[in-house]
Amino acid sequence: MMKGDDIPHDIVGGPAPHIPVMLNEVLDVLEPASGKVIIDGTFGAGGYTKAILEAQAHVIAIDRDPNAIRDGQVLVDQAQGRLDLESGEFSELDQIAERVGHPAVDGVVLDIGVSSMQLDEAERGFSFQQDGPLDMRMAQDGVSAADVVNNAAQNDLTRIIGILGEEKKASVVSRAIVRAREAVPFSTTLQLAKVIEKVLPRKAKDRIHPATRTFQALRIYVNQELQQLANALFAAERILKAGGKLVVVTFHSLEDRIVKLFFKDRFGGDQGSRHLPAVNHKHATFAATGKNLIKATQGEADVNPRARSAKLRWAERTADAAHPADFSIFGFPNLAPLAGFEAGGRA
Numbered sequence: 213m214m215k216g217d218d219i220p221h222d223i224v225g226g227p228a229p230h231i232p233v234m235l236n237e238v239l240d241v242l243e244p245a246s247g248k249v250i251i252d253g254t255f256g257a258g259g260y261t262k263a264i265l266e267a268q269a270h271v272i273a274i275d276r277d278p279n280a281i282r283d284g285q286v287l288v289d290q291a292q293g294r295l296d297l298e299s300g301e302f303s304e305l306d307q308i309a310e311r312v313g314h315p316a317v318d319g320v321v322l323d324i325g326v327s328s329m330q331l332d333e334a335e336r337g338f339s340f341q342q343d344g345p346l347d348m349r350m351a352q353d354g355v356s357a358a359d360v361v362n363n364a365a366q367n368d369l370t371r372i373i374g375i376l377g378e379e380k381k382a383s384v385v386s387r388a389i390v391r392a393r394e395a396v397p398f399s400t401t402l403q404l405a406k407v408i409e410k411v412l413p414r415k416a417k418d419r420i421h422p423a424t425r426t427f428q429a430l431r432i433y434v435n436q437e438l439q440q441l442a443n444a445l446f447a448a449e450r451i452l453k454a455g456g457k458l459v460v461v462t463f464h465s466l467e468d469r470i471v472k473l474f475f476k477d478r479f480g481g482d483q484g485s486r487h488l489p490a491v492n493h494k495h496a497t498f499a500a501t502g503k504n505l506i507k508a509t510q511g512e513a514d515v516n517p518r519a520r521s522a523k524l525r526w527a528e529r530t531a532d533a534a535h536p537a538d539f540s541i542f543g544f545p546n547l548a549p550l551a552g553f554e555a556g557g558r559a
């Protein structure tokens with residue numbers, strides 16, 4: 213059996229290695245140990261997986277990015293049978309675990325969002341700080357950000373940018389996008405950033421670049437991140453053993469809200485007003501057995517800026533049967549379906 217120290221510490225990450233966020237807190241909750249099976253739904257550079265392997269647990273790691281799977285093969289070889297590294301979406305984590313022979317697991321951890329490697333590689337098109345193709349697809353497959361900005365109707369763009377980017381001036385941005393694409397279709401990140409900068413000039417007091425919110429919206433939309441997260445929570449509920457832990461680290465309010473609403477619903481009980489007829493007699497499938505919301509320490513935020521906005525929510529699975537997947541608990545906005553925005557799709 214491999215000892216943790218046998219795994220070299222420099223085998224994951226490239227020139228800008230991804231620093232795992234809130235790793236100590238994740239481990240404190242998961243309590244990985246020999247004989248336990250943990251799903252790491254967001255393998256990335258393998259930061260969490262590596263630490264869980266070091267604690268002698270078995271890991272089923274998932275990533276939708278082919279680069280992450282390719283770079284993780286070294287760790288698979290070193291883990292000597294204790295790491296299943298699977299290409300796929302975490303919305304299907306229960307099916308993936310079953311496929312590799314684990315119909316019930318002791319823990320599920322999700323570290324939502326993009327990795328430093330994805331952000332730093334200009335050709336992935338996630339960042340407006342460097343020029344690259346306007347892509348943003350984590351899986352390197354399907355509808356790209358350029359397809360969306362070139363083909364979506366203006367009112368669909370306004371809703372996507374307003375809701376997923378929380379951009380107050382979404383209609384100004386979408387009008388500028390539609391006007392610009394009539395002259396030249398979008399193909400690069402800087403092309404889009406410049407169009408946004410022109411209609412939303414940066415003021416001295418602005419902390420962030422004016423394109424930040426639009427880029428966030430396109431990334432969430434192209435990767436269907438909110439639907440993926442909601443489905444992953446339902447999948448975790450189905451695959452966790454009684455006493456198993458679900459741990460989710462998020463980085464912005466849209467994601468955190470989904471996790472919060474899920475746990476609120478799954479903690480069960482009567483959550484209606486005491487003046488109205490009871491509205492929720494659901495049995496509890498999760499229990500809060502400790503401090504359910506944890507933020508990164510100031511010390512971690514000082515050394516890793518990504519940790520500043522991190523929120524960790526977790527709960528322990530009860531023995532009761534999983535509820536059906538019901539998206540109404542999240543109150544999702546009605547956005548145009550992604551399929552159809554491929555090059556030459558509807559406009």
Ligand SMILES: C[S@@+](CC[C@H](N)C(=O)[O-])C[C@H]1O[C@@H](n2cnc3c(N)ncnc32)[C@H](O)[C@@H]1O
Binds near residue numbers: 255
């Ligand atoms: C923030 S990084 C995870 C970093 C990791 N915890 C570490 O310590 O190295 C998120 C990773 O999750 C992957 N990812 C995001 N959404 C996904 C999804 N729906 N299904 C599978 N992988 C996903 C991304 O491709 C990315 O590699």
